[in-house]
Amino acid sequence: MIRRVCLAIVLLLTISHTLIAQTNSKTYHVGIFAPLYLDSVFNNQTFLYKQGIPKFIIPGLDFVQGAEIALDSMDINGATVNAAVYDSKSYSDPVSELIKNKKLDALNLIIGSVKDEEYKELAAFASQKHIPFISVTYPNDGGITDNPYLVIVNSTLKSHCEAIFSYLLQNHGTDKLFLVRKKGTQEDRIAGYIKKINEQDGKPLLNIQTLVYDNELSSDILKQKLDSNRHTVIIGGSLDETFCSSLMYACNELNQTYPITLIGMPNWDGFKVLAKKDLKDFPVYYTSPYFNNKWDDYSKILTGAYAERYKGRPSDMSFKGFEATYLFTKLLLLHPDDLMQHLNDNTYKVFSDFNFRPIELNKESTQPDYFENKHLYFVKSLNGIISKAW
Numbered sequence: 512m513i514r515r516v517c518l519a520i521v522l523l524l525t526i527s528h529t530l531i532a533q534t535n536s537k538t539y540h541v542g543i544f545a546p547l548y549l550d551s552v553f554n555n556q557t558f559l560y561k562q563g564i565p566k567f568i569i570p571g572l573d574f575v576q577g578a579e580i581a582l583d584s585m586d587i588n589g590a591t592v593n594a595a596v597y598d599s600k601s602y603s604d605p606v607s608e609l610i611k612n613k614k615l616d617a618l619n620l621i622i623g624s625v626k627d628e629e630y631k632e633l634a635a636f637a638s639q640k641h642i643p644f645i646s647v648t649y650p651n652d653g654g655i656t657d658n659p660y661l662v663i664v665n666s667t668l669k670s671h672c673e674a675i676f677s678y679l680l681q682n683h684g685t686d687k688l689f690l691v692r693k694k695g696t697q698e699d700r701i702a703g704y705i706k707k708i709n710e711q712d713g714k715p716l717l718n719i720q721t722l723v724y725d726n727e728l729s730s731d732i733l734k735q736k737l738d739s740n741r742h743t744v745i746i747g748g749s750l751d752e753t754f755c756s757s758l759m760y761a762c763n764e765l766n767q768t769y770p771i772t773l774i775g776m777p778n779w780d781g782f783k784v785l786a787k788k789d790l791k792d793f794p795v796y797y798t799s800p801y802f803n804n805k806w807d808d809y810s811k812i813l814t815g816a817y818a819e820r821y822k823g824r825p826s827d828m829s830f831k832g833f834e835a836t837y838l839f840t841k842l843l844l845l846h847p848d849d850l851m852q853h854l855n856d857n858t859y860k861v862f863s864d865f866n867f868r869p870i871e872l873n874k875e876s877t878q879p880d881y882f883e884n885k886h887l888y889f890v891k892s893l894n895g896i897i898s899k900a901w
């Protein structure tokens with residue numbers, strides 16, 4: 512904990528990280544943005560939280576820690592890389608002021624774990640200045656259009672629904688299919704995506720019945736819709752942890768009598784019920800743009816450096832910061848003038864496979880609205896163990 516605080520102090524005092532291989536080489540400027548909230552936790556370099564580091568700053572710190580280890584472990588092949596870390600939640604130097612004061616004009620690459628207003632500001636700036644903006648963790652386009660310099664790594668909810676539907680179409684067309692959800696705006700979006708994908712030609716390709724329940728669901732209620740003589744595939748059409756946990760427990764109880772495959776949404780990976788191993792011998796599947804078994808050389812580099820510096824193990828955010836920084840900085844050095852044309856160059860693959868596709872929300876557009884990663888893994892959680900399923 513103390514080491515994390517010390518890192519925050521270092522970031523407060525100096526936010527540049529320069530890699531130099533030869534002094535007469537071209538300098539590439541990389542901006543790494545994450546919500547560090549340093550102005551909220553420090554007062555004149557005095558740490559305000561005496562009980563320890565507050566949880567709300569940990570994801571941003573973890574992301575930056577992973578990014579810094581990537582920079583330290585990178586062979587830059589004779590180039591000079593100047594990487595600067597920016598606190599996207601700074602009061603004294605907010606993103607809007609950095610842009611206004613031209614402090615970001617020299618950037619060749621923007622890597623961000625940001626959302627909301629900072630996401631939109633950086634996207635607009637990237638489009639204006641023709642700078643690739645790699646949005647690493649925000650699974651949303653934020654309403655951005657007509658921006659061929661925006662790259663969404665963490666695929667949108669629509670893409671996850673498309674992947675689930677494609678899997679069902681190829682593997683479960685004759686099984687009983689249910690979309691199980693509760694009432695809610697997010698649930699309406701998921702159901703709308705599934706319906707639109709299923710009825711592209713005006714009539715449904717698959718017979719997917721929608722079941723709407725209250726905030727919690729019991730096995731007694733669910734089994735009324737099941738048939739013990741047929742395999743059932745249930746799409747958990749909600750992002751709400753309480754409802755989805757009750758759905759998992761219900762399916763677990765019924766699985767011996769009613770064979771069930773349960774497929775959830777991408778945020779299910781963080782639900783406590785899966786970590787607690789309460790669902791004995793019942794697999795839960797969900798889609799994810801990231802998969803890392805952590806046996807590879809890059810994982811060993813990150814894990815080893817993290818243990819040495821911070822006396823702990825890197826979180827998923829650290830892995831994401833490491834991967835994005837290493838991959839896209841190396842691609843910038845390899846393709847300095849046309850990185851956007853080489854997003855799928857896998858020369859420097861780190862952990863995950865990516866497939867960036869141009870998204871055109873309006874078919875009459877003359878350029879992509881953004882680029883999005885369309886490669887999604889089907890991940891299985893069984894007895895607390897995560898593995899790649901399909």
